[in-house]
Amino acid sequence: MSRIYSIGxxxxxxxEINDGEDVCIIVSVNPEKEKHIRGCLKKIHFRYNNKFPIxxxxxxxxxxxxxxxxxxxxxxxxxxxxxxxxxxxxxxxVDFFDGKTLYPLATIPGFKTQLKSLENAFNLKNLKPSAPxxxxxxxxxxxxxxxxxxxxLLGIKHLLEKPAEILITGGDAEIIKAFLKKGIIVKxxxxxxxxxxxxxxxx
Numbered sequence: 001m002s003r004i005y006s007i008g009x010x011x012x013x014x015x016e017i018n019d020g021e022d023v024c025i026i027v028s029v030n031p032e033k034e035k036h037i038r039g040c041l042k043k044i045h046f047r048y049n050n051k052f053p054i055x056x057x058x059x060x061x062x063x064x065x066x067x068x069x070x071x072x073x074x075x076x077x078x079x080x081x082x083x084x085x086x087x088x089x090x091x092x093x094v095d096f097f098d099g100k101t102l103y104p105l106a107t108i109p110g111f112k113t114q115l116k117s118l119e120n121a122f123n124l125k126n127l128k129p130s131a132p133x134x135x136x137x138x139x140x141x142x143x144x145x146x147x148x149x150x151x152x153l154l155g156i157k158h159l160l161e162k163p164a165e166i167l168i169t170g171g172d173a174e175i176i177k178a179f180l181k182k183g184i185i186v187k188x189x190x191x192x193x194x195x196x197x198x199x200x201x202x203x
Contacts, residue, residue: 002198003040004191006067007033009090015191025203027066027194044203046070046194051202055101064104067190068093072102074186074193075167077200084160086183087190088170092152094159105159111172114148153179 002017007028024040037043048062048069054076056064071085072095081099086092092108109117119125129145137143157180160166166183168176173185197203 002195004195005037006070006190006194007037008067011090012036013188013191015188015195017195023198025194025198027070027190029065029067044198046197046203049203052197053202054097057101057103064102065093065107068095068104069102070190070193070197071095071167071169072097072193073197073202074189077193077196080165080167082162082164084164084166085189086156086166086168086170086173086176088168088172088176092156092170092172092176094156096162096164106155108152108155111148111152111175114152115144118144118148149175156180 002019002021002023002025004015004025005027006013007026007030009030012033022041024037024043025046026034026037026043027046028034046066048056048064054072056069058064067087071087075081075083075085075097081097083097085095085097088110090110090113092110094106096103096105127141127144129148130141131145132138132142137146153176156176166180167186167189168183169186169189177183177185
Protein backbone atom coordinates (compact mmCIF):
# COMPACT_ATOMS: atom_id res chain seq x y z
CA MET A 1 0.00 0.00 0.00
CA SER A 2 1.34 3.41 -0.99
CA ARG A 3 0.92 6.24 1.48
CA ILE A 4 1.15 9.79 0.25
CA TYR A 5 1.83 12.39 2.93
CA SER A 6 1.26 16.11 2.56
CA ILE A 7 3.21 17.87 5.30
CA GLY A 8 2.25 21.49 5.82
CA UNK A 9 3.34 24.09 8.28
CA UNK A 10 0.76 23.04 10.86
CA UNK A 11 -0.60 19.63 9.92
CA UNK A 12 0.04 16.31 8.19
CA UNK A 13 -2.50 14.60 5.94
CA UNK A 14 -2.23 11.20 4.32
CA UNK A 15 -3.86 9.28 1.47
CA GLU A 16 -3.58 5.51 1.16
CA ILE A 17 -3.66 3.76 -2.22
CA ASN A 18 -3.93 -0.03 -2.26
CA ASP A 19 -1.49 -0.76 -5.07
CA GLY A 20 0.58 -3.57 -3.56
CA GLU A 21 3.59 -1.34 -2.90
CA ASP A 22 5.15 -0.33 0.42
CA VAL A 23 6.23 3.23 -0.23
CA CYS A 24 5.75 6.61 1.41
CA ILE A 25 5.66 9.57 -0.96
CA ILE A 26 6.32 12.76 0.96
CA VAL A 27 5.20 16.21 -0.20
CA SER A 28 6.62 18.51 2.42
CA VAL A 29 7.03 22.20 3.11
CA ASN A 30 8.13 21.49 6.69
CA PRO A 31 11.19 19.20 6.91
CA GLU A 32 11.03 19.18 10.72
CA LYS A 33 7.72 17.31 10.64
CA GLU A 34 9.03 14.63 8.25
CA LYS A 35 10.54 12.74 11.18
CA HIS A 36 7.01 11.67 12.13
CA ILE A 37 6.74 9.55 8.97
CA ARG A 38 7.73 5.99 9.89
CA GLY A 39 7.10 2.40 8.91
CA CYS A 40 7.69 2.47 5.15
CA LEU A 41 9.94 0.14 3.22
CA LYS A 42 10.83 3.02 0.95
CA LYS A 43 10.50 6.80 1.31
CA ILE A 44 10.40 9.06 -1.72
CA HIS A 45 10.40 12.84 -1.52
CA PHE A 46 8.38 14.68 -4.11
CA ARG A 47 10.66 17.31 -5.63
CA TYR A 48 10.51 19.27 -8.87
CA ASN A 49 13.23 18.19 -11.32
CA ASN A 50 14.06 18.47 -15.02
CA LYS A 51 12.11 15.31 -15.88
CA PHE A 52 8.83 17.02 -15.07
CA PRO A 53 6.64 17.71 -18.13
CA ILE A 54 5.84 21.23 -16.88
CA UNK A 55 7.79 24.41 -16.33
CA UNK A 56 7.54 26.75 -13.36
CA UNK A 57 7.65 30.47 -13.95
CA UNK A 58 10.20 31.17 -11.22
CA UNK A 59 13.79 32.29 -11.68
CA UNK A 60 14.62 29.25 -9.53
CA UNK A 61 11.87 26.67 -10.26
CA UNK A 62 13.03 24.38 -7.45
CA UNK A 63 12.04 27.10 -4.97
CA UNK A 64 8.35 26.59 -5.71
CA UNK A 65 6.48 24.89 -2.88
CA UNK A 66 6.20 21.16 -3.40
CA UNK A 67 2.49 21.21 -2.59
CA UNK A 68 1.67 23.68 -5.36
CA UNK A 69 3.82 21.71 -7.82
CA UNK A 70 2.02 18.48 -6.89
CA UNK A 71 -1.31 20.26 -7.42
CA UNK A 72 -0.12 21.30 -10.90
CA UNK A 73 0.84 17.69 -11.64
CA UNK A 74 -2.71 16.68 -10.75
CA UNK A 75 -4.08 19.21 -13.24
CA UNK A 76 -1.55 18.09 -15.86
CA UNK A 77 -2.30 14.37 -15.65
CA UNK A 78 -6.06 14.95 -15.44
CA UNK A 79 -5.89 17.26 -18.44
CA UNK A 80 -7.60 20.13 -16.62
CA UNK A 81 -6.11 23.27 -18.13
CA UNK A 82 -6.04 26.15 -18.44
CA UNK A 83 -6.88 26.23 -14.77
CA UNK A 84 -6.52 28.24 -11.62
CA UNK A 85 -5.25 26.17 -8.71
CA UNK A 86 -6.23 27.40 -5.26
CA UNK A 87 -4.89 25.57 -2.21
CA UNK A 88 -6.55 26.94 0.92
CA UNK A 89 -4.70 25.87 4.04
CA UNK A 90 -2.30 27.49 6.49
CA UNK A 91 -1.38 29.64 3.53
CA UNK A 92 -3.59 30.16 0.50
CA UNK A 93 -1.75 29.75 -2.79
CA VAL A 94 -3.25 30.88 -6.07
CA ASP A 95 -1.63 29.70 -9.32
CA PHE A 96 -2.44 29.65 -13.02
CA PHE A 97 -1.60 26.55 -15.07
CA ASP A 98 -1.85 26.64 -18.87
CA GLY A 99 -0.97 22.99 -19.42
CA LYS A 100 2.74 23.62 -19.91
CA THR A 101 3.77 26.22 -17.34
CA LEU A 102 2.76 26.87 -13.73
CA TYR A 103 2.50 30.58 -12.96
CA PRO A 104 2.47 31.15 -9.16
CA LEU A 105 0.30 34.23 -8.64
CA ALA A 106 0.03 34.72 -4.88
CA THR A 107 0.78 33.32 -1.46
CA ILE A 108 -1.60 34.67 1.17
CA PRO A 109 -1.75 33.86 4.89
CA GLY A 110 -4.77 31.61 5.40
CA PHE A 111 -7.84 32.67 7.34
CA LYS A 112 -6.85 30.88 10.54
CA THR A 113 -3.25 32.10 10.18
CA GLN A 114 -4.43 35.71 9.97
CA LEU A 115 -6.70 35.27 12.98
CA LYS A 116 -3.92 33.69 15.02
CA SER A 117 -1.55 36.48 14.09
CA LEU A 118 -4.03 39.11 15.28
CA GLU A 119 -4.71 37.19 18.47
CA ASN A 120 -1.01 36.99 19.30
CA ALA A 121 -0.16 40.56 18.33
CA PHE A 122 -3.11 42.39 19.85
CA ASN A 123 -4.50 40.02 22.48
CA LEU A 124 -7.79 39.49 20.63
CA LYS A 125 -8.35 35.97 21.92
CA ASN A 126 -11.96 36.59 22.93
CA LEU A 127 -13.06 38.00 19.59
CA LYS A 128 -14.78 35.55 17.25
CA PRO A 129 -15.25 36.96 13.74
CA SER A 130 -18.74 36.67 12.27
CA ALA A 131 -20.22 37.79 8.97
CA PRO A 132 -21.99 41.17 9.09
CA UNK A 133 -25.77 40.96 8.87
CA UNK A 134 -26.00 44.32 7.11
CA UNK A 135 -23.88 46.37 4.71
CA UNK A 136 -21.88 47.86 7.58
CA UNK A 137 -20.25 45.94 10.45
CA UNK A 138 -21.90 46.58 13.81
CA UNK A 139 -19.32 44.98 16.11
CA UNK A 140 -15.57 44.36 16.35
CA UNK A 141 -16.26 40.72 15.42
CA UNK A 142 -17.98 41.75 12.19
CA UNK A 143 -15.20 44.21 11.36
CA UNK A 144 -12.64 41.46 11.83
CA UNK A 145 -14.63 39.22 9.50
CA UNK A 146 -14.64 41.88 6.79
CA UNK A 147 -10.97 42.60 7.26
CA UNK A 148 -9.85 39.00 7.08
CA UNK A 149 -12.39 36.99 5.12
CA UNK A 150 -13.99 39.46 2.73
CA UNK A 151 -10.81 41.29 1.74
CA UNK A 152 -8.85 38.05 1.32
CA LEU A 153 -11.61 36.55 -0.81
CA LEU A 154 -11.92 39.70 -2.92
CA GLY A 155 -8.15 39.60 -3.47
CA ILE A 156 -8.36 36.00 -4.67
CA LYS A 157 -11.26 36.82 -6.98
CA HIS A 158 -9.27 39.71 -8.47
CA LEU A 159 -6.50 37.29 -9.52
CA LEU A 160 -8.85 35.11 -11.57
CA GLU A 161 -8.79 37.23 -14.72
CA LYS A 162 -8.58 34.63 -17.51
CA PRO A 163 -11.31 32.20 -18.59
CA ALA A 164 -10.19 28.95 -16.97
CA GLU A 165 -11.36 26.10 -14.78
CA ILE A 166 -11.01 26.77 -11.07
CA LEU A 167 -9.75 23.89 -8.91
CA ILE A 168 -9.82 24.33 -5.13
CA THR A 169 -8.29 22.11 -2.48
CA GLY A 170 -7.35 22.41 1.18
CA GLY A 171 -9.18 22.75 4.47
CA ASP A 172 -10.89 26.05 3.65
CA ALA A 173 -11.88 25.13 0.09
CA GLU A 174 -15.61 25.33 0.88
CA ILE A 175 -15.29 28.97 2.05
CA ILE A 176 -13.61 30.00 -1.18
CA LYS A 177 -16.01 28.12 -3.44
CA ALA A 178 -19.02 29.59 -1.63
CA PHE A 179 -17.67 33.10 -2.15
CA LEU A 180 -16.70 32.63 -5.80
CA LYS A 181 -19.93 30.73 -6.56
CA LYS A 182 -17.94 28.58 -8.96
CA GLY A 183 -15.05 26.16 -9.05
CA ILE A 184 -14.51 22.47 -8.36
CA ILE A 185 -13.35 21.21 -4.98
CA VAL A 186 -10.77 18.46 -5.44
CA LYS A 187 -9.97 16.63 -2.23
CA UNK A 188 -6.47 15.14 -2.03
CA UNK A 189 -5.34 16.90 -5.24
CA UNK A 190 -1.81 17.33 -3.84
CA UNK A 191 -1.59 13.67 -2.80
CA UNK A 192 -2.90 12.40 -6.12
CA UNK A 193 -0.62 14.67 -8.15
CA UNK A 194 2.43 13.42 -6.25
CA UNK A 195 1.31 9.81 -6.70
CA UNK A 196 0.85 10.32 -10.44
CA UNK A 197 4.37 11.76 -10.67
CA UNK A 198 5.68 8.68 -8.86
CA UNK A 199 3.81 6.22 -11.09
CA UNK A 200 5.11 8.01 -14.16
CA UNK A 201 8.71 7.72 -12.88
CA UNK A 202 9.24 11.43 -12.49
CA UNK A 203 10.46 11.17 -8.88
